[in-house]
Amino acid sequence: MKEALYYELIGDDKTGCRLCPHNCNIAAGKAGICGVRKNTGSKLFTGIYGEVTSIAMDPIEKKPLYHFFPSSKILSIGTKGCNLKCPYCQNWHISQNMEARTRYYAPEEIARTAVNNGSMGVAYTYSEPVIWIEYVLDTAMSAASMGLKNVMVTNGFINAKPLEDLLGVIDAMNIDLKTFNPDTFRKVHKGELEPVKDAIAIASKKGCHVEVTTLVVTGVNDGMNELGEIIDFIASIDRNIPWHISRYYPNYKYESPATDTGLIMSVYHEAVKSLNYVYCGNIPLSSAGSSTLCPACKTILIERRGYTTKIKGLKDGACEKCGYRTGIRH
Numbered sequence: 075m076k077e078a079l080y081y082e083l084i085g086d087d088k089t090g091c092r093l094c095p096h097n098c099n100i101a102a103g104k105a106g107i108c109g110v111r112k113n114t115g116s117k118l119f120t121g122i123y124g125e126v127t128s129i130a131m132d133p134i135e136k137k138p139l140y141h142f143f144p145s146s147k148i149l150s151i152g153t154k155g156c157n158l159k160c161p162y163c164q165n166w167h168i169s170q171n172m173e174a175r176t177r178y179y180a181p182e183e184i185a186r187t188a189v190n191n192g193s194m195g196v197a198y199t200y201s202e203p204v205i206w207i208e209y210v211l212d213t214a215m216s217a218a219s220m221g222l223k224n225v226m227v228t229n230g231f232i233n234a235k236p237l238e239d240l241l242g243v244i245d246a247m248n249i250d251l252k253t254f255n256p257d258t259f260r261k262v263h264k265g266e267l268e269p270v271k272d273a274i275a276i277a278s279k280k281g282c283h284v285e286v287t288t289l290v291v292t293g294v295n296d297g298m299n300e301l302g303e304i305i306d307f308i309a310s311i312d313r314n315i316p317w318h319i320s321r322y323y324p325n326y327k328y329e330s331p332a333t334d335t336g337l338i339m340s341v342y343h344e345a346v347k348s349l350n351y352v353y354c355g356n357i358p359l360s361s362a363g364s365s366t367l368c369p370a371c372k373t374i375l376i377e378r379r380g381y382t383t384k385i386k387g388l389k390d391g392a393c394e395k396c397g398y399r400t401g402i403r404h
């Protein structure tokens with residue numbers, strides 16, 4: 075157990091966790107909503123510092139990050155617990171299972187493992203990295219000192235100060251935008267929409283490489299109006315932000331049928347009117363929305379088939395044919 079960051083003492087023995095917008099006020103002996111931050115002896119402790127449930131070398135495209143060192147491999151780690159409760163969670167066996175098995179890795183051990191495996195960096199992913207922020211900060215600093223990049227795959231449900239601290243060490247984020255309906259966010263995911271919108275805007279403005287993912291879930295967020303609002307929101311920040319539209323499959327507690335692929339393609343065709351880079355995930359490999367085209371001259375810049383990626387027409391982040399600056403880091 076390590077003492078947590080971002081909390082205050084309330085009265086004699088309550089602790090107020092200020093890491094995420096739940097702002098849990100936690101009684102003695104109890105844990106917050108995420109289940110991993112506990113009040114013991116009038117102090118808040120994290121029970122998951124260094125406790126890794128999953129570790130693997132993954133293609134960076136699997137995060138998904140398509141514009142950040144494409145075709146590289148990244149050491150990816152995750153813990154257990156989450157501050158949201160999505161009923162269709164694809165990783166529920168670690169995100170919603172406090173009994174998930176873990177193994178302790180010191181931050182330097184992760185950074186060294188990444189170097190020894192030829193990784194371009196460390197990705198904090200699989201479950202929600204915000205809730206083990208103390209470990210992410212330490213590991214990211216260790217990784218950066220060895221010349222590595224740091225990447226987070228997150229739900230973006232975080233308060234401003236911890237987000238600011240993360241942005242000091244995190245080079246790229248994929249942030250989930252699960253819905254654009256505040257009521258759905260509250261009822262289905264058990265969180266609030268506005269802080270997530272803020273996180274996307276702030277991370278992007280502060281120079282972090284940002285990509286956004288929306289899992290289009292049957293009966294949750296699959297209305298064209300709502301998806302159109304997401305498109306407009308991303309475009310209002312920067313039309314160069316890549317948007318990944320991903321097909322949902324039944325999982326965990328949610329049994330509605332998988333998303334109609336026709337709907338995914340309709341959303342894709344709508345999105346490319348306002349956004350420069352739109353990708354479709356979890357659908358057959360030959361479909362549109364996989365490779366990266368130059369927004370100006372439509373030359374293929376990066377060709378993708380599954381997780382096979384070929385950089386074809388890109389030089390120093392610009393289209394080799396017409397010179398358009400894409401913002402892709404490679």
Ligand code: SF4
Pocket residue numbers: 091092093094095096097098105106107108109110111157205
């Ligand atoms: S990180 Fe956990 S304990 Fe802290 S406010 Fe969020 S849900 Fe509550």
